[in-house]
Amino acid sequence: MKKRLLNFQQFPERMMVAMTANLKVGIVGGTGMVGQRFVQLLDQHPWFEVTSIAASSSSAGKTYEEAVQNRWKLSESIPQAVRQIVVQNAADVEKVASEVDFVFCAVDMNKDEIKALEEAYAKTGTPVVSNNSAHRWTPDVPMVVPELNPQHLDVIAAQRKRLGTSTGFIAVKPNCSIQSYVPMLHALLDFKPTKVLTSTYQAISGAGKNFTDWPEMLDNIIPYIGGEEEKSEQEPLRIWGHVADGQIVKASAPLISVQCIRVPVTDGHFATVAVSFENKPSKEAILERWQSFKGRPQELELPSAPKQFITYFEEDNRPQTKLDRDIEGGMGITAGRLREDTLFDYKFVGLSHNTLRGAAGGAVLIAELLKAEGYIQPK
Ligand SMILES: NC(=O)c1ccc[n+]([C@@H]2O[C@H](COP(=O)([O-])OP(=O)(O)OC[C@H]3O[C@@H](n4cnc5c(N)ncnc54)[C@H](OP(=O)(O)O)[C@@H]3O)[C@@H](O)[C@H]2O)c1
Numbered sequence: 446m447k448k449r450l451l452n453f454q455q456f457p458e459r460m461m462v463a464m465t466a467n468l469k470v471g472i473v474g475g476t477g478m479v480g481q482r483f484v485q486l487l488d489q490h491p492w493f494e495v496t497s498i499a500a501s502s503s504s505a506g507k508t509y510e511e512a513v514q515n516r517w518k519l520s521e522s523i524p525q526a527v528r529q530i531v532v533q534n535a536a537d538v539e540k541v542a543s544e545v546d547f548v549f550c551a552v553d554m555n556k557d558e559i560k561a562l563e564e565a566y567a568k569t570g571t572p573v574v575s576n577n578s579a580h581r582w583t584p585d586v587p588m589v590v591p592e593l594n595p596q597h598l599d600v601i602a603a604q605r606k607r608l609g610t611s612t613g614f615i616a617v618k619p620n621c622s623i624q625s626y627v628p629m630l631h632a633l634l635d636f637k638p639t640k641v642l643t644s645t646y647q648a649i650s651g652a653g654k655n656f657t658d659w660p661e662m663l664d665n666i667i668p669y670i671g672g673e674e675e676k677s678e679q680e681p682l683r684i685w686g687h688v689a690d691g692q693i694v695k696a697s698a699p700l701i702s703v704q705c706i707r708v709p710v711t712d713g714h715f716a717t718v719a720v721s722f723e724n725k726p727s728k729e730a731i732l733e734r735w736q737s738f739k740g741r742p743q744e745l746e747l748p749s750a751p752k753q754f755i756t757y758f759e760e761d762n763r764p765q766t767k768l769d770r771d772i773e774g775g776m777g778i779t780a781g782r783l784r785e786d787t788l789f790d791y792k793f794v795g796l797s798h799n800t801l802r803g804a805a806g807g808a809v810l811i812a813e814l815l816k817a818e819g820y821i822q823p824k
Pocket of ligand 1: 535553578800
């Protein structure tokens with residue numbers, strides 16, 4: 446099925462900003478699965494233009510079209526604007542950085558190598574917006590869902606000091622799984638959630654696969670995704686933390702328990718959630734909070750921001766991955782089946798698109814927020 450991605454031409458008011466700024470973007474890891482999503486999402490972006498693509502030495506020197514031949518994973522064809530870009534070696538940091546205003550990074554390397562690579566780019570004065578998990582727990586690196594914790598960008602000042610740069614820094618997005626349940630809980634923080642029990646049912650694209658690459662997943666469920674449960678339990682607490690003394694201090698509540706399951710779905714991470722509160726809200730109050738929730742991206746009308754962040758379905762059989770993952774260009778979150786629970790106060794289900802909101806789309810939204818707030822500027 447063809448994806449209904451945000452078509453920026455439909456939003457003339459969002460296009461206007463393009464007149465004032467057209468930032469040059471590099472994609473480090475641009476030949477990979479997430480990198481391909483960046484290429485696609487940035488095609489005709491009103492603020493950003495891809496001018497440089499970097500990858501491993503095995504892709505360096507080839508045109509982008511040659512480098513992704515036989516491994517282009519998306520149903521849309523490769524955008525014309527990038528086909529002839531000659532892929533550079535990501536290790537040539539100074540050269541790549543000299544051609545761009547900022548970079549997105551999504552590379553498959555070990556954590557220490559990724560940390561060093563991203564810091565090397567930042568130290569050249571280049572902002573790095575990363576899909577990788579390597580820096581998610583670096584104390585002065587903001588890990589951001591723009592609707593939830595834009596105030597964490599305040600920590601960038603301390604990071605710049607540490608890295609010895611006045612313009613470069615690293616900002617990261619969290620793990621793709623948490624977008625399927627954390628937004629709904631976030632909208633209810635006033636009621637003080639005390640404990641949360643979640644299971645995530647995660648699509649195979651989260652492992653960089655489709656059914657051709659991974660036929661064993663057809664008609665199958667795998668009850669283990671390496672490292673995912675720890676991330677799903679801990680990262681929400683960092684999102685709900687605060688900035689103090691140039692660091693993010695994570696929140697201590699609620700208690701969160703998560704099981705992460707791989708299911709035979711192409712795209713879309715689904716979650717079942719049970720939650721108890723210190724001050725139990727009414728069902729109407731919960732629905733009102735979800736319906737009216739707006740974050741900084743909606744206030745600023747950022748190009749990739751969904752107009753409605755959380756959409757609640759009254760139908761008992763919604764949301765469904767196939768029907769609802771592409772809502773708002775894959776950037777909206779959907780919820781359903783809110784009801785009282787026997788062990789907890791309430792239970793409900795949630796869904797988010799893992800490679801759009803949960804990966805490249807989420808990172809593009811962070812970059813839009815960073816630009817709108819003055820953190821990314823033309824060099
Ligand atoms: N897939 C998802 O849904 C998803 C979601 C969230 C986060 N992530 C994270 O995003 C990152 C990329 O994931 P992916 O699925 O896109 O991986 P992938 O398809 O395997 O692509 C990896 C990219 O890294 C490049 N690379 C590999 N070794 C390199 C090296 N030594 N130096 C420079 N570049 C190198 C590859 O270049 P070549 O093509 O030249 O080999 C390619 O561009 C990972 O950290 C992953 O955990 C993935």
